Amino acid sequence: xxxxxxxxxxxxxxxxxxxxxxxxxxxxxxxxxxxxxxxxxxxxxxxxxxxxxxxxxxxxxxxxxxxxxxxxxxxxxxxxxxxxxxxxxxxxxxxxxxxxxxxxxxxxxxxxx
Amino acid sequence: xxxxxxxxxxxxxxxxxxxxxxxxxxxxxxxxxxxxxxxxxxxxxxxxxxxxxxxxxxxxxxxxxxxxxxxxxxxxxxxxxxxxxxxxxxxxxxxxxxxxxxxxxxxxxxxxxxxxxxxxxxxxxxxxxxxxxxxxxxxxxxxxxxxxxxxxxxxxxxxxxxxxxxxxxxxxxxxxxxxxxxxxxxxxxxxxxxxxxxxxxxxx
Numbered sequence: 097x098x099x100x101x102x103x104x105x106x107x108x109x110x111x112x113x114x115x116x117x118x119x120x121x122x123x124x125x126x127x128x129x130x131x132x133x134x135x136x137x138x139x140x141x142x143x144x145x146x147x148x149x150x151x152x153x154x155x156x157x158x159x160x161x162x163x164x165x166x167x168x169x170x171x172x173x174x175x176x177x178x179x180x181x182x183x184x185x186x187x188x189x190x191x192x193x194x195x196x197x198x199x200x201x202x203x204x205x206x207x208x209x
Numbered sequence: 210x211x212x213x214x215x216x217x218x219x220x221x222x223x224x225x226x227x228x229x230x231x232x233x234x235x236x237x238x239x240x241x242x243x244x245x246x247x248x249x250x251x252x253x254x255x256x257x258x259x260x261x262x263x264x265x266x267x268x269x270x271x272x273x274x275x276x277x278x279x280x281x282x283x284x285x286x287x288x289x290x291x292x293x294x295x296x297x298x299x300x301x302x303x304x305x306x307x308x309x310x311x312x313x314x315x316x317x318x319x320x321x322x323x324x325x326x327x328x329x330x331x332x333x334x335x336x337x338x339x340x341x342x343x344x345x346x347x348x349x350x351x352x353x354x355x356x357x358x359x360x361x362x363x364x365x366x367x368x369x370x371x372x373x374x375x376x377x378x379x380x381x382x383x384x385x386x387x388x389x390x391x392x393x394x395x396x397x398x399x400x401x402x403x404x405x406x407x408x409x410x411x412x413x
Contacts, residue, residue: 099227122298129291136287140280141408152411159406163399170294171395177232180240187244191251199255 128169135162175181224409239389243396250400253352254407260344261408267342270349271412282325283405286360289318290398293391300387308387309371312348316367319360326357349408356404359397366390 120128126181139158147154173181228234261270296311330350338346370390373379379386 106241119301120296122295125291125294125298129288132287132290133284136280136284138405140276142410143276155406156408159402162402165400166395166399170290170398171392179230182235183240184244184247187241187247187362191247191302194248195251195255199258202259208305 119175120169125169128165132162132165231296233385235385235389236392239392243392246396246400250352250355250403253348254403255407256337257348257352260348263344265343267337267339267346268333270345270408273336273338274409275329275332278329279405279409282322282329283401285325286319286322286398286401289315289322290395292318292396297384297388297391300384303384304407305374305383309374312367312371312374312390316364316371319364319367319394323357323360323364326353326360330354337357339350352404352408356397359400363390363394363397366393 135158139155142151142155167184173184230237292311292315296308296315299307299311330353338349340347340350340360367390368378370387373386374383
């Protein structure tokens, strides 16, 4: 009985909030897209302009910032339940760790060989 | 448990079954799928990083890449993420007309990207880079080809969604269905953000 009451409450609550708009406004999405376009333009400029020792760090920082902005705002991770962020970033961090480790191993063996 | 359900109840969406977490199972499954996709693309990108310098025959990466062309393709895919999020926003407002409009524009931008990739592959093949020409060629075509297939599947999902919304054949929460396809589409975009930098902009 108690369980049924709990479920009803949550259903009503879920329905009541279902119509709510979550996330940023359309104008904010357009501003975010313009920022992403500007970051892409800076990325492409590294092909034409010599950034010297800043070449690789610039590209990596821009790539990371673009990735996080799209995931946070366009994919709504910033506004959604944190569990979704954990699920996604766990997969991502696992992938980066495993493959960075694997590539380092190849580098190690190639240098030794 | 009641507290959890109430505090997160809004994530379950209209017409959704009550779950122990109060979160939509569909959305949870989609995020788990996307997390696992990180491992798939991580493997493909790592393989490319390992083999991009292994060119015994055929052209080198820096001899063959057309950065201005790929930059335009990247920009098109990035803008498709904007139109996709506008479609999700319209769906949350229950504005079917604008939802379908933005979904169709997203599919068209996706088709432009895939068309650009087909053109790029054809140009590379004519310049002597076949799938088995070198380890660079094999890993490059496998990585970008897998991504292209993901974009193509996304286009099919978008067009199917447009058809289903037009015929009012989406059971349950329509906005959530649009959001699910949106999550997949944005993921395809973030993967390309990584590929564009690591494959095209950083020379071998």
